[in-house]
Amino acid sequence: MSDSEKKVPEVVIKRLPRYYRYLGELLKQGITRISSNALSDKMNVTASQIRQDFNYFGGFGQQGYGYNVEHLYNEMGDILGLHDNDTMIIVGAGNLGRALANHNPFLKRGFKLVGIFDNDEKVIGSVINGMKVLSVDELESFMSKNRVDIGILTVPKSAVYETAERLAKSGIKGLLNFAYTELDLPKEIAVENVHMSDALMILAYNIHRDE
Amino acid sequence: MSDSEKKVPEVVIKRLPRYYRYLGELLKQGITRISSNALSDKMNVTASQIRQDFNYFGGFGQQGYGYNVEHLYNEMGDILGLHDNDTMIIVGAGNLGRALANHNPFLKRGFKLVGIFDNDEKVIGSVINGMKVLSVDELESFMSKNRVDIGILTVPKSAVYETAERLAKSGIKGLLNFAYTELDLPKEIAVENVHMSDALMILAYNIHRDE
Numbered sequence: 001m002s003d004s005e006k007k008v009p010e011v012v013i014k015r016l017p018r019y020y021r022y023l024g025e026l027l028k029q030g031i032t033r034i035s036s037n038a039l040s041d042k043m044n045v046t047a048s049q050i051r052q053d054f055n056y057f058g059g060f061g062q063q064g065y066g067y068n069v070e071h072l073y074n075e076m077g078d079i080l081g082l083h084d085n086d087t088m089i090i091v092g093a094g095n096l097g098r099a100l101a102n103h104n105p106f107l108k109r110g111f112k113l114v115g116i117f118d119n120d121e122k123v124i125g126s127v128i129n130g131m132k133v134l135s136v137d138e139l140e141s142f143m144s145k146n147r148v149d150i151g152i153l154t155v156p157k158s159a160v161y162e163t164a165e166r167l168a169k170s171g172i173k174g175l176l177n178f179a180y181t182e183l184d185l186p187k188e189i190a191v192e193n194v195h196m197s198d199a200l201m202i203l204a205y206n207i208h209r210d211e
Numbered sequence: 212m213s214d215s216e217k218k219v220p221e222v223v224i225k226r227l228p229r230y231y232r233y234l235g236e237l238l239k240q241g242i243t244r245i246s247s248n249a250l251s252d253k254m255n256v257t258a259s260q261i262r263q264d265f266n267y268f269g270g271f272g273q274q275g276y277g278y279n280v281e282h283l284y285n286e287m288g289d290i291l292g293l294h295d296n297d298t299m300i301i302v303g304a305g306n307l308g309r310a311l312a313n314h315n316p317f318l319k320r321g322f323k324l325v326g327i328f329d330n331d332e333k334v335i336g337s338v339i340n341g342m343k344v345l346s347v348d349e350l351e352s353f354m355s356k357n358r359v360d361i362g363i364l365t366v367p368k369s370a371v372y373e374t375a376e377r378l379a380k381s382g383i384k385g386l387l388n389f390a391y392t393e394l395d396l397p398k399e400i401a402v403e404n405v406h407m408s409d410a411l412m413i414l415a416y417n418i419h420r421d422e
Contacts, residue, residue, distance in 0.1 A: 011222075013416055017409035021391070080412045081419035095313060099306035105391040105408035111415075150414060174418040176411055180232070180316040190417035192410045197316035198228035199403045200387055201291045203361060204322075205224055206401035207385040208292035 008056045015053060016080055018043065023073040035066040082110045087147055088176075091163050092154035093118035093126075093133045096178060100152055101128045111150070115142055119159075136163070143170035152176045153183075164191075219267045226264060227291055229254065234284040246277040293321045298358055299387075302374050303365035304329035304337075304344045307389060311363055312339045322361070326353055330370075347374070354381035363387045364394075375402075 022043055026034060040047040054060050057079055060072050077083055088106075090097045093116050100106065101116055116128055119136045126133050134142065142148070151167045153160055153175055160179035167175065174190035177183045183191050233254055237245060251258040265271050268290055271283050288294055299317075301308045304327050311317065312327055327339055330347045337344050345353065353359070362378045364371055364386055371390035378386065385401035388394045394402050 013413060014409075016416060017406065017412040020412065021393075021406070021409075025392075079416065081415040082412065084415070084419060086415055086418070095306050095310035099310050100407070102306060103407065105406070106411055109408055109412060111411060149418065150411070174414045176414055181236075182232075190414055192414040192417070194407055194410045195228065195232070195316070196311070196314065196405060197320055198225075198232075199405045200317055200322060200361070201228040201231065201293065201320060202224060203385045203387055203401055203403040204292040204295070204297055205227065205290065206403070207297070207360065208295060 012053050012056055015045065016076060019053075020073065020076045020080060020082075023069055023076060026069045027073055032069055033066045034069055039067070077110075085110055085112060086149040087112045087114045088150035088152055089113070089115040089117065089142070089148050090152045090154060091117045091136065091139070091167070092156075092159075092178075093120075093123050093128060094154060097152075097154040098128055100154065101131070114146055114148060117142075139163075139166055140170050143167070143172070149173045150176060152178070154178050157181050223264050223267055226256065227287060230264075231284065231287045231291060231293075234280055234287060237280045238284055243280055244277045245280055250278070288321075296321055296323060297360040298323045298325045299361035299363055300324070300326040300328065300353070300359050301363045301365060302328045302347065302350070302378070303367075303370075304331075304334050304339060305365060308363075308365040309339055311365065312342070325357055325359060328353075350374075350377055351381050354378070354383070360384045361387060363389070365389050368392050 036047040036050045157179040177193045247258040247261045362383045368390040388404045
């Protein structure tokens with residue numbers, strides 16, 4: 001990894017999945033080349049911001065010639081690590097865990113679900129998307145036998161720290177946390193917190209701001 | 212609404228739910244007063260950024276004296292529109308719709324679920340969290356008889372535009388879209404897109420960046 005890559009600001013990183021998504025939609029529409037101006041219109045980011053963002057990763061385009069959509073899409077996927085076939089487990093097989101086990105955008109991005117865990121006797125052994133739910137008691141032994149890169153935490157808030165620590169000790173690389181709390185872990189472990197209610201609150205703000 | 216409020220940048224708005232969440236956690240811990248420095252440590256935002264953010268809404272604190280946590284929590288809830296008892300419906304009663312119907316952080320923030328809709332004969336009439344699932348055919352008549360502020364869209368991507376347009380015509384104020392597409396609607400309707408796979412991609416980026 002180069003030094004320049006280290007300096008990518010978090011706001012830029014947060015835009016990468018959006019670029020990837022838009023480029024995928026352009027590809028589907030059969031668009032092979034796009035200018036930063038046209039991309040800017042679609043993405044609600046200025047063209048100069050787009051060029052600046054892309055420069056963190058070496059540019060991708062030629063002045064006045066536009067970007068090759070497929071190339072840019074693949075490069076963006078590379079940068080995001082989508083071609084590394086990361087494996088993931090879901091801990092918490094409630095409604096949200098079930099929804100995520102079947103969530104197409106996860107699977108289509110190259111992530112592979114390898115296990116689902118729960119602590120409820122009534123749920124353990126049931127089958128979700130062709131996969132048997134295992135007991136959380138088996139987490140450590142499963143992790144020792146299988147390569148698991150990402151843990152998706154859909155356990156209740158009260159269980160999230162203990163679960164995260166067990167996964168951390170077992171060598172997980174990253175956690176996607178859906179519990180309504182910020183998860184602070186040793187720096188070696190990447191954490192993304194998904195707070196669905198934050199989006200709802202921002203929506204409420206925008207609704208009432210216009211009143 | 213004052214002119215100054217109009218100018219609140221989107222990045223600041225996006226931080227408001229986080230402030231609200233942290234302040235709620237502080238309250239639970241019995242902390243009644245906090246300095247912007249201490250809040251800064253917890254939130255990973257500089258103290259001057261916090262003061263700047265709060266200044267968009269009139270400040271809330273006295274120099275050298277810190278913030279009254281409960282007051283700030285309530286003010287933040289007011290700004291976010293959480294005390295307006297917004298009503299919401301869920302369209303799409305699959306796993307994700309079910310998960311959201313039971314999602315505590317939604318309900319605890321003061322949002323009230325008033326209806327769940329689906330187009331699947333096998334799902335219509337079933338009961339989720341004490342509420343009977345209605346047919347999407349009834350959307351318009353339901354909207355004409357009930358106050359509905361927010362529509363949560365957990366329908367497949369292929370159905371999201373049609374559903375959004377029907378809700379828009381029926382007077383919805385805001386939409387929380389979980390389909391993997393950006394939803395562009397007339398400006399009168401607020402839209403928040405929740406892309407759970409964006410978080411997964413950012414996680415993958417952070418995992419592979421450290422390799």
